[in-house]
Amino acid sequence: MSSMNYEILGAKEGFPVVFGHGWGRDHRDFIPVAELLGDRARIIALDFPGFGKSARPEAAWDTQDYAVATRALLENELGVTRFIWVGHSFGGRVGLRLAQMPDSPVAHLFIVAGAGVPRQVPLAKRLRGKWRGWRFKRQKAAAGREEDIIALEKKFGSADYVESRNSGLRDIFIKTVQEDQSDLLGTIRCPTTLVYGERDTETPPEIGQSLHRLIPQSTYLECPEFDHHSILSRGRHQLTLMLREALQELGA
Numbered sequence: 001m002s003s004m005n006y007e008i009l010g011a012k013e014g015f016p017v018v019f020g021h022g023w024g025r026d027h028r029d030f031i032p033v034a035e036l037l038g039d040r041a042r043i044i045a046l047d048f049p050g051f052g053k054s055a056r057p058e059a060a061w062d063t064q065d066y067a068v069a070t071r072a073l074l075e076n077e078l079g080v081t082r083f084i085w086v087g088h089s090f091g092g093r094v095g096l097r098l099a100q101m102p103d104s105p106v107a108h109l110f111i112v113a114g115a116g117v118p119r120q121v122p123l124a125k126r127l128r129g130k131w132r133g134w135r136f137k138r139q140k141a142a143a144g145r146e147e148d149i150i151a152l153e154k155k156f157g158s159a160d161y162v163e164s165r166n167s168g169l170r171d172i173f174i175k176t177v178q179e180d181q182s183d184l185l186g187t188i189r190c191p192t193t194l195v196y197g198e199r200d201t202e203t204p205p206e207i208g209q210s211l212h213r214l215i216p217q218s219t220y221l222e223c224p225e226f227d228h229h230s231i232l233s234r235g236r237h238q239l240t241l242m243l244r245e246a247l248q249e250l251g252a
Contacts, residue, residue, distance in 0.1 A: 005053035010038030015252030016083035020091025026052030036240040060171035067097035185214040192218040197226030
């Protein structure tokens with residue numbers, strides 16, 4: 001089990017709201033929301049293992065491993081057995097796993113620009129992607145020097161794929177980004193709010209709409225003008241309002 005850094009803010013006796021950040025990010029992404037919500041809730045902002053101040057796991061974890069470790073930290077170290085989960089991007093994938101557990105501790109699930117299901121890619125684009133992948137593998141196999149391989153990765157790979165080499169998380173990145181949770185989403189029983197930015201190209205609204213169709217008690221909200229990251233910064237007031245409403249519904 002890997003140790004996990006976290007920061008606790010807000011009202012000590014308030015209902016716990018746990019924040020899980022996106023890939024390559026850390027708990028600081030949620031400080032703007034925490035500052036607005038701190039008078040009402042006990043804020044727990046995490047650094048997932050491998051990010052921020054948390055050491056990476058020894059093995060190549062998948063999102064289920066992250067969910068199990070997160071729950072163990074909350075219950076065993078912090079005594080938190082029921083909470084609202086707010087997951088941005090990668091943190092959304094982990095949140096879906098937590099909510100799928102038979103005895104799930106999630107009282108209300110917020111997925112903000114999260115993934116977990118495949119994108120609906122047109123056939124022509126899929127074929128171009130396969131051709132591009134084939135070219136990458138062929139050129140990578142022929143590359144003789146590490147700097148040539150790095151140059152090819154920058155040419156063909158996503159920004160997160162490239163950065164995963166520098167962070168030493170390539171194995172975890174490949175394992176988690178390929179996950180498809182579609183078949184398990186129907187087991188989620190807690191209220192779920194799906195929040196997506198209209199201008200998000202990393203996890204576009206179509207992903208949130210797919211999640212909405214698959215999660216029974218879900219609400220889908222699309223925010224105009226926001227992209228993958230501004231939905232947390234410029235969109236902090238909208239997200240805070242939704243969280244306050246969820247807290248009120250829970251009687252907290």
